Amino acid sequence: MVRNFQIQINISLKKGVADPQGATIKHALESLGYPGVEKVRMGKYLQMEMQAEDPRQVEKQLKDMCQKLLVNPVIEEYTYQIRMS
């Protein structure tokens, strides 16, 4: 039976990789007068729908897609969530 899977992937820059976009947002927040903001890092958020029979197959394919297309493993890292719907 083919099932529907909802996937969320959060991609962020690894520690130590410069993040000018995050730094710009931090400065903007400071100049708007928001106190206490210590650190801002900007990343990507992907939502996906996949159809498959086996949840393990979905996870395997997802990791493969991340490593081959969606994520640059030199500078980025990722986390994911898979939900059956």
Next chain:
Amino acid sequence: MVRNFQIQINISLKKGVADPQGATIKHALESLGYPGVEKVRMGKYLQMEMQAEDPRQVEKQLKDMCQKLLVNPVIEEYTYQIRMS
């Protein structure tokens, strides 16, 4: 006592808003031979660190920052998580 808060914000395009970046990724995955990918939507992922005394103050400020700077409420929606560390 001032505490440290870890914040994650996921920003995504509202339903019905065109997402050419997501469409491009979907086509790329298809042409790489990945089956079953039904839908891809691209969004933004923000990680933040904030210092404050009161968790309610953090949430209030976070919503305010999202509405005034981080999110475009006409085309985007957001979810967030706050963790004390």
